[in-house]
Amino acid sequence: MKDQELLRYSKQIMLPQIDIEGQQKIMDSTVLIIGMGGLGSPSSLYLAAAGVGHIIIADFDQVELSNLQRQIIHQTKDIGEDKVNSAKNKLIELNPEIKVTIANELVHTGNLSSLVKDVDLVLDGTDNFESRFEINKACVEFEKPLVSAAVIRFEGQVSVFxxxxxxxxxxxxxxxxxxxxNESCVQNGVLAPVAGLIGTIQALQAIKVILSLGDELCGTLLLVDGLDLSFRKVKIGKDLKCPICNAS
Known part of the structure; x- marks a missing residue:
């Protein structure tokens, strides 16, 4: 590890649960983040700052004025620009030591295989069930941990699958x-800091999975209510009839 990297990540390296060995694991990891919106914005920024060596960001949309309230990786000057290009610029500005690859496309069954197969971890920041199901299917097929999150109104949830x-x-x-x-922030609205909170927890869980550290939220759904600031965990059982992970 270079002296500059030792200095940049010194506050993480000081943690006995991480140390130089753990920081090296973070730097050697490749993470795919799907969606550069309210969740992908904070999660990508924190993963870049933490030193994830290769971040792949996938999104097909362009920055709009209404995005800026919660999608903090984008700025007013980026309106009209592809989200992946806007996000890549900010991540490299934040940490030029990392590699950022963009996939300026809508994720679907046809391209998910090539995106997922060679990464260590996938973060789902999409806002629709169709994409979430397809991402989940690819992660099961290629045996990749999936850090899934969702946010709406004052509420959010995070789990690792x-x-x-x-x-x-x-x-x-x-x-x-x-x-x-219809249960998405587009139709129902969301308070910006709630998206930031959930996206940050998503990044935290990603690092914990990379390092096999603490409670990874596997088989557990974390429910967050920002209005009364409550956190609740719910166990998730394996569906013995699930067509994806329990197919015979």
Whole structure:
């Protein structure tokens, strides 16, 4: 590790649970973040700052004025620009030691395989069930941990899925394919700091998974209510009839 890196990450290296060995693991990791919106903005910034060596960001949208209230990686001058380009510029400005690769495309069954197969971890910051199910399916197929999050109004949730493991549920064990896509922040609104809080927790869980550190939220759904500032954990059981992670 270079002297400059030792200095940049010194406050993390000081933690006995991380140390130089753990920091090296973070720097050697490749993380895919799907969605550069209210969740992908804070999670990508914190993962870049923490030193994740290679961050792949996927999004097909452009920056709009209404995004800026919660998508903090973008600025007013970026309106009209592709979100992945806007985000990449900010991440490299924050930490030029890392590599950032962009996928300026809508994720779907056809391209998810190439995006997921060679990464260490996937963060889902999308806002619709169709994308979430497809991302989950690819993560199970290629045996990649999935850090899933969602936010709406004053509420959010985070969980880590390792559905490829025998006793661990996948995302589809939690939700059926009949999920209500009207339940998104686009239709219902969201308070900006709640998105920031959930995206930050998502980044925290990603680092913990990389380092096999603490409670990874595997098989557990963390529910956050920003209005009364309550945190609640709910256990998720593996669906023995799940067509994705328990297919015979």
């Amino acid at each position: 390792k559905g490829y493991e025998k006793d661990q549920p996948c995302y589809q064990c939690l939700y059926s394919e009949e999920g209500d896509d």
